[in-house]
Amino acid sequence: EAGVTQSPTHLIKTRGQQATLRCSPISGHTSVYWYQQALGLGLQFLLWYDEGEERNRGNFPPRFSGRQFPNYSSELNVNALELEDSALYLCASYYQRTGGDGYTFGSGTRLTVV
Amino acid sequence: GESVGLHLPTLSVQEGDNSIINCAYSNSASDYFIWYKQESGKGPQFIIDIRSNMDKRQGQRVTVLLNKTVKHLSLQIAATQPGDSAVYFCAEKRANAGGTSYGKLTFGQGTILTVHP
Numbered sequence: 001e002a003g004v005t006q007s008p009t010h011l012i013k014t015r016g017q018q019a020t021l022r023c024s025p026i027s028g029h030t031s032v033y034w035y036q037q038a039l040g041l042g043l044q045f046l047l048w049y050d051e052g053e054e055r056n057r058g059n060f061p062p063r064f065s066g067r068q069f070p071n072y073s074s075e076l077n078v079n080a081l082e083l084e085d086s087a088l089y090l091c092a093s094y095y096q097r098t099g100g101d102g103y104t105f106g107s108g109t110r111l112t113v114v
Numbered sequence: 115g116e117s118v119g120l121h122l123p124t125l126s127v128q129e130g131d132n133s134i135i136n137c138a139y140s141n142s143a144s145d146y147f148i149w150y151k152q153e154s155g156k157g158p159q160f161i162i163d164i165r166s167n168m169d170k171r172q173g174q175r176v177t178v179l180l181n182k183t184v185k186h187l188s189l190q191i192a193a194t195q196p197g198d199s200a201v202y203f204c205a206e207k208r209a210n211a212g213g214t215s216y217g218k219l220t221f222g223q224g225t226i227l228t229v230h231p
Contacts, residue, residue, distance in 0.1 A: 004157070033218070042203060043158070043221040056218055090157050103148070103219065105157030 002027065004093045004106035012112045013081050021076040021109045023091030031094035032074040033103070034066060038087040046089075049074050081113045126228045133194045135225045137187040137204035144206040148219065149178060149189045152201045161189070161202075191227075199229045 005024045013019050025032050034046040045058035049068035057064075063079040078085055088108040095102045127133050139147075145166040150158035164171045164178045164187075171178050177190040187204050205219040 035221075042223040043205075043219075045218045045220065048218060058218070092157075103160065105150075105159070107155065107157045 004091055004104050006089075006091050006106035006109050008109060009107070010110045010112070012114060015081055015083060015113055017081050019078045019081060019085075019111055021078075021089050021091075021111070022073065023076070023093075023106060024073045025091075025093030026095075026104055029093040029095045029104075030072050032068060032072065033092040033094060034074070034076050035090045035092065036060075036087045037090055037108070038084075043090065047076065050094075078111070083113050086111060086113045123223065124226045124228070126230065127194050129194065129196060129229055129231050131194055133189075133191040133198070133227060133229075135189045135191075135202050135204075135227065137189075137222050139185050139187065139204075139206050141206070141208065142182070142185065143208050146207040147178070147180065147187050148205045148207075149176075149187075150203045150205060150221075151198075152203065152224070154200075158203060194227075194229050196229045196231055199227055201226050 004026060007022045011019055023032055031050040033048050035043040036046050037043045046060055046064060047054060047066050048056045052068050066074060066076040068074045076089060088110050090105050090108045092103045092105045125133060125135060148163040149161040151161050152158045162171060162173045162176050162178050164180050166182060169180050175192045179188045189202060191198055201224045203221050203224045205221045207219050
């Protein structure tokens with residue numbers, strides 16, 4: 001079974017530009033979570049999509065947005081990039097399993113804003 | 115406010131020793147906890163989880179202890195190996211909490227575990 005795939009692995013953008021990050025969940029998983037992990041810090045919740053709809057979002061400005069496609073893959077868009085947006089962006093595929101919740105993370109996209 | 119935090123940011127141990135990584139949480143409504151391991155350049159990897167109706171759960175070389183009285187969670191790794199070197203995160207979730215907490219995992223800051231041969 002293929003895991004969660006994220007692309008690109010690395011992305012370098014200039015301040016003020018837009019970045020688009022992509023995530024493909026595990027086949028059959030309908031939920032996708034996005035997290036931001038700044039260097040040396042924990043994971044901060046960004047967005048949660050399920051069945052094509054945004055279910056919840058974290059404490060981030062509106063220039064962080066995304067969507068989920070009919071095949072359950074997801075896209076995270078960051079507009080008007082700022083230097084502090086430089087971070088590892090992680091996507092997690094979610095399913096509810098017997099005995100616990102299953103979150104499988106991808107390896108992330110390293111976004112660098114210069 | 116809600117938070118999940120760790121007592122120690124770094125932990126160094128010798129190969130073969132047992133490791134204990136601690137985590138504190140502030141919301142008594144939390145009912146599900148997960149420990150993750152994150153190696154350099156990779157996403158977090160599930161280690162073990164525990165529900166709030168339990169106080170201990172064991173896996174292969176790992177044990178999670180939950181003390182709801184003091185809102186404390188710990189991860190014990192037996193016979194620590196160099197391959198265990200990584201950052202360890204605890205995460206908590208409040209099932210069906212509604213509102214801003216609905217459905218999301220809240221992560222702690224992480225503990226860097228270094229295992230010396």
